[in-house]
Amino acid sequence: MRRLVALLAVGQLLIACAEEEQRPEVEAAVRLHLEAPSDGLLVEARDVVVRGHVEADGPLARIAYLVNGQEQRSDLPLSAYFDIEMKLVLREGPNVVAIVASDEAGNEARIERRVESTVRAPEIRAFTASVERVRPGAPVELAWVVEGTGPFDLTIDGIGTVEGDGITVRPGHTTTYRLEARTAFGVDTAVVDVQVQPELVPQLRVVAAGSTQKLAVAGTAGPVEYEVTGGRIEVPEYEAFWVAPEEPGRYEIRVEVEGSDDFVQEVEVRAIEPIAARWVGLAGMPATLLDSAPVVDEAGRLWAVGDAGVVTKPAGRGSWILRNDGLDLTPRAITLAPDGTLWLVGRDMQDYGCALATWDPVTEAWMRDPERQWGPDTNCNALTFGAGGSMVLREYGNGIRPVLWQRPGAGAAWERAPALPHWAGSLALAPDGTLYVATEEGSIVSRLPPGAASWESLGQTVAYATDIWLDPSGMPVVTGFGGLVRLAADDSWEDLSAGLPTECGNLSCWVQSLAFIGDRIVVAHDSHGLYARREGGAFETFAALPPGEELSWDDRKLVADGDGGFWVSGATGLWHLPAGESTYRYEGIGGLENPWRGASALATREDGSVAVGLVANQGPKPRPVALRTASGWQQVGPAERAPEDTPWGLLYEPDGSLLVATSAEIYRLAPDGSRLATLPAEGLPAERVSIELLREADGSLVLLAGAGKSFRLAPGAASWAALPELPGLGDLVVAPDGSLWGAGYGAHAGVLRLARGAAAWEPVGVSAVETALAGSFRSIAFTADGTAVAWTDQGVVRLEADGIWRRIGSGVCGWYLRGLLVTEGGTLYCTNEHSIFRFDAEMDAWVEIDGLPEVVWVERLFEGPNGALWVDMGTSGLFEVQLQ
Numbered sequence: 079m080r081r082l083v084a085l086l087a088v089g090q091l092l093i094a095c096a097e098e099e100q101r102p103e104v105e106a107a108v109r110l111h112l113e114a115p116s117d118g119l120l121v122e123a124r125d126v127v128v129r130g131h132v133e134a135d136g137p138l139a140r141i142a143y144l145v146n147g148q149e150q151r152s153d154l155p156l157s158a159y160f161d162i163e164m165k166l167v168l169r170e171g172p173n174v175v176a177i178v179a180s181d182e183a184g185n186e187a188r189i190e191r192r193v194e195s196t197v198r199a200p201e202i203r204a205f206t207a208s209v210e211r212v213r214p215g216a217p218v219e220l221a222w223v224v225e226g227t228g229p230f231d232l233t234i235d236g237i238g239t240v241e242g243d244g245i246t247v248r249p250g251h252t253t254t255y256r257l258e259a260r261t262a263f264g265v266d267t268a269v270v271d272v273q274v275q276p277e278l279v280p281q282l283r284v285v286a287a288g289s290t291q292k293l294a295v296a297g298t299a300g301p302v303e304y305e306v307t308g309g310r311i312e313v314p315e316y317e318a319f320w321v322a323p324e325e326p327g328r329y330e331i332r333v334e335v336e337g338s339d340d341f342v343q344e345v346e347v348r349a350i351e352p353i354a355a356r357w358v359g360l361a362g363m364p365a366t367l368l369d370s371a372p373v374v375d376e377a378g379r380l381w382a383v384g385d386a387g388v389v390t391k392p393a394g395r396g397s398w399i400l401r402n403d404g405l406d407l408t409p410r411a412i413t414l415a416p417d418g419t420l421w422l423v424g425r426d427m428q429d430y431g432c433a434l435a436t437w438d439p440v441t442e443a444w445m446r447d448p449e450r451q452w453g454p455d456t457n458c459n460a461l462t463f464g465a466g467g468s469m470v471l472r473e474y475g476n477g478i479r480p481v482l483w484q485r486p487g488a489g490a491a492w493e494r495a496p497a498l499p500h501w502a503g504s505l506a507l508a509p510d511g512t513l514y515v516a517t518e519e520g521s522i523v524s525r526l527p528p529g530a531a532s533w534e535s536l537g538q539t540v541a542y543a544t545d546i547w548l549d550p551s552g553m554p555v556v557t558g559f560g561g562l563v564r565l566a567a568d569d570s571w572e573d574l575s576a577g578l579p580t581e582c583g584n585l586s587c588w589v590q591s592l593a594f595i596g597d598r599i600v601v602a603h604d605s606h607g608l609y610a611r612r613e614g615g616a617f618e619t620f621a622a623l624p625p626g627e628e629l630s631w632d633d634r635k636l637v638a639d640g641d642g643g644f645w646v647s648g649a650t651g652l653w654h655l656p657a658g659e660s661t662y663r664y665e666g667i668g669g670l671e672n673p674w675r676g677a678s679a680l681a682t683r684e685d686g687s688v689a690v691g692l693v694a695n696q697g698p699k700p701r702p703v704a705l706r707t708a709s710g711w712q713q714v715g716p717a718e719r720a721p722e723d724t725p726w727g728l729l730y731e732p733d734g735s736l737l738v739a740t741s742a743e744i745y746r747l748a749p750d751g752s753r754l755a756t757l758p759a760e761g762l763p764a765e766r767v768s769i770e771l772l773r774e775a776d777g778s779l780v781l782l783a784g785a786g787k788s789f790r791l792a793p794g795a796a797s798w799a800a801l802p803e804l805p806g807l808g809d810l811v812v813a814p815d816g817s818l819w820g821a822g823y824g825a826h827a828g829v830l831r832l833a834r835g836a837a838a839w840e841p842v843g844v845s846a847v848e849t850a851l852a853g854s855f856r857s858i859a860f861t862a863d864g865t866a867v868a869w870t871d872q873g874v875v876r877l878e879a880d881g882i883w884r885r886i887g888s889g890v891c892g893w894y895l896r897g898l899l900v901t902e903g904g905t906l907y908c909t910n911e912h913s914i915f916r917f918d919a920e921m922d923a924w925v926e927i928d929g930l931p932e933v934v935w936v937e938r939l940f941e942g943p944n945g946a947l948w949v950d951m952g953t954s955g956l957f958e959v960q961l962q
Contacts, residue, residue: 107185108134110177119193122227126193130162132179144176168195199264200226205257211273214296215248215844215882218272224259231260248844249274251299276335278343280885284921285322286350291888293318300336308347322347352928353916354962357400360948361690361704361711361956370411371635372647376418382652383409386954388422398955402929404443407433410459415467423461423471432458432473451483451492464507472502499524499533504545506554514554516546523556539563539571547592557589562601577617579606593636595644602634602646624653624662676937677950681728681736686943689736691725703738705751714751727771739771739781761798762789770810780818782810804830804839809857814864821855821868829855829868843883862904869898874908889924891915899939907947909936914949927959
């Protein structure tokens with residue numbers, strides 16, 4: 079019985095096993111797939127990344143990450159699918175990494191991987207420089223190879239954190255670069271030396287005899303000492319100056335550099351003559367702020383002294399021409415002698431003592447009068463003539479009162495006149511040789527007869543007697559506050575003031591000037607106008623003051639033109655009122671409406687047309703744009719000018735129209751000056767400080783609007799697109815390759831380039847002298863061959879093939895200047911405010927252009943038609959420099 083039961087049980091078990099083998103396999107509820115790490119992986123790190131995914135039939139509950147049986151991290155997926163990516167920390171040696179995933183039903187999946195960890199401290203296998211010796215600022219490639227367990231923190235002393243396997247450096251002096259590689263497992267360092275060969279900046283080749291050259295040594299951080307075989311070295315605290323010898327020849331400059339071999343530069347010293355030039359006035363009145371009244375010579379030409387030195391113009395409407403040829407003094411006054419000779423009185427440019435010169439019509443140059451009785455730091459500003467060529471000069475020395483000097487004629491020795499009893503103001507030398515002196519001190523006039531040993535007082539005259547004149551009969555007339563008086567035959571003073579204003583309100587009652595025009599005495603009565611008086615009568619209104627003069631308190635001077643008319647010179651320039659006319663003619667060039675105050679912008683066309691933006695003057699404002707065509711000057715723009723109407727950008731279009739950019743708008747003018755249209759302002763800031771307008775090759779306009787902002791207007795576009803902003807962006811130019819180059823300062827000091835479509839500005843080049851050019855780039859230009867040059871606080875620099883900005887040329891413009899001009903033909907000009915220079919590429923030197931006195935202030939250089947050099951001298955006018 080038992081045997082039967084047992085057999086039955088065995089049979090049932092066999093049947094059950096057979097049934098199980100025939101049933102389909104059931105998929106696990108949780109499925110775990112692991113892509114990394116592979117089993118048996120060997121890693122050179124202290125961590126490993128686990129990557130894969132988990133999927134389940136129902137929501138997953140938890141994923142645990144274990145290393146060597148210890149849970150390090152976990153995830154709570156809360157979904158049926160989850161991507162795995164987790165970094166786990168290993169111990170050094172063998173490790174077992176396990177991932178366990180479970181669902182909410184308690185189903186579980188587990189995978190294990192064996193991972194062995196090994197680490198190495200960082201090791202710099204190589205640290206090299208592409209070259210061992212370079213010129214200052216030249217590029218050097220530093221490269222390195224670092225092995226070990228990363229990640230690496232790489233730094234170079236003096237540079238900071240670096241990445242990758244190399245960088246470019248530009249050492250300014252010999253430098254040891256130290257590379258440090260740091261990880262969690264250790265530190266390694268390596269060094270490489272780059273030798274920088276010191277050099278003199280600039281590289282002098284030819285210098286003018288007696289000139290001063292500023293020197294610097296690039297390529298060293300240590301002290302230097304200079305030795306020269308000629309001339310002398312002046313070494314202030316931060317810079318050295320070499321005063322070249324007067325004797326032409328070849329000289330050496332030896333520089334001793336600490337820690338380096340001495341080096342020697344050979345320089346040729348030449349007697350370089352200034353470039354002869356003729357300065358022709360183009361616009362404005364080149365003698366504003368006249369120090370003395372103009373004079374008319376025997377040929378009817380006007381001569382005057384002012385900001386620009388000595389100027390002359392023919393009778394009529396001709397141009398003013400600078401006549402500073404041979405001038406070696408600073409002129410203060412010009413006088414016409416009875417024999418027709420022109421005399422200048424002024425100060426010597428070397429010792430600042432009194433000096434005289436006469437005009438030689440044969441050589442057309444000023445000739446210095448050799449007779450000098452005055453020491454340095456004396457000032458002569460009045461010269462008067464008597465009969466027979468006798469003359470009297472007033473000198474202001476270091477004493478309390480002026481000194482008068484007399485001589486019987488040109489070429490004779492000067493003799494000191496008897497001491498003055500009072501301060502000497504105006505002088506007058508009568509035909510009989512009697513000398514009269516007027517003074518505000520007590521309103522006294524004194525007389526010195528010929529041969530007398532002392533002065534004779536003529537008593538008090540008009541209040542505050544400032545000027546003394548001689549009427550056609552030779553009798554003195556004294557002007558001052560309130561009126562004028564004339565000396566009678568009995569030595570009494572005759573009051574001639576009847577008819578002049580006596581109640582002046584807020585205005586002064588000063589009689590400022592006097593002229594004898596025909597049979598009348600004409601006076602300029604401060605701000606009230608001009609009055610005239612015939613013999614025996616009273617003063618009557620004669621003419622108004624010229625436009626703008628009524629707003630000025632400056633002294634005015636009247637000069638008769640010999641034809642019944644007269645000139646008025648004052649703060650606004652020189653004006654002419656011909657006889658029988660009622661409207662003044664401004665004696666500037668071209669008949670512009672108002673006196674010249676400077677050019678804000680200039681543009682030219684191939685046909686010779688010129689457009690000039692006019693700086694507003696005091697008083698009535700000129701129309702903002704002056705156009706010059708073959709028929710002359712024409713002023714256009716709003717008649718009622720506002721401050722924001724000043725044109726800061728001018729640009730001629732191919733069709734001859736002119737774009738005018740102001741701080742308020744950009745508009746287009748037709749060739750005849752009529753207004754055509756206003757360009758869209760959409761996208762531009764409401765306030766635009768500095769304006770510069772450029773045209774790109776595709777016709778797009780670029781506007782520099784100040785505060786580092788610039789904008790582009792594509793052809794046909796209705797709004798301006800902002801370009802990447804660059805705080806500190808100054809001058810802007812279009813480079814030959816179509817990119818934009820700008821001069822930056824402050825945090826973005828230097829030259830920067832913006833390629834078409836680029837998102838950011840990138841620096842261009844480095845300075846050869848460390849820190850010398852930092853923040854000092856003012857403007858950029860390109861020569862005819864595409865070379866970039868720039869104006870900096872340290873002079874004119876050129877971008878050389880090795881990417882270094884280096885100073886070019888000897889002379890003043892090699893280290894101090896105010897402006898730079900590069901013409902389309904490739905000629906370089908620069909100015910240091912009081913002189914203008916042209917670059918001579920053969921000599922590698924800046925050569926001065928002759929004829930411009932030191933007293934002038936050059937504002938800007940422009941390129942006129944056909945590459946001509948145009949110079950804006952502010953209130954002194956606009957000139958063309960015609961090189962001889």
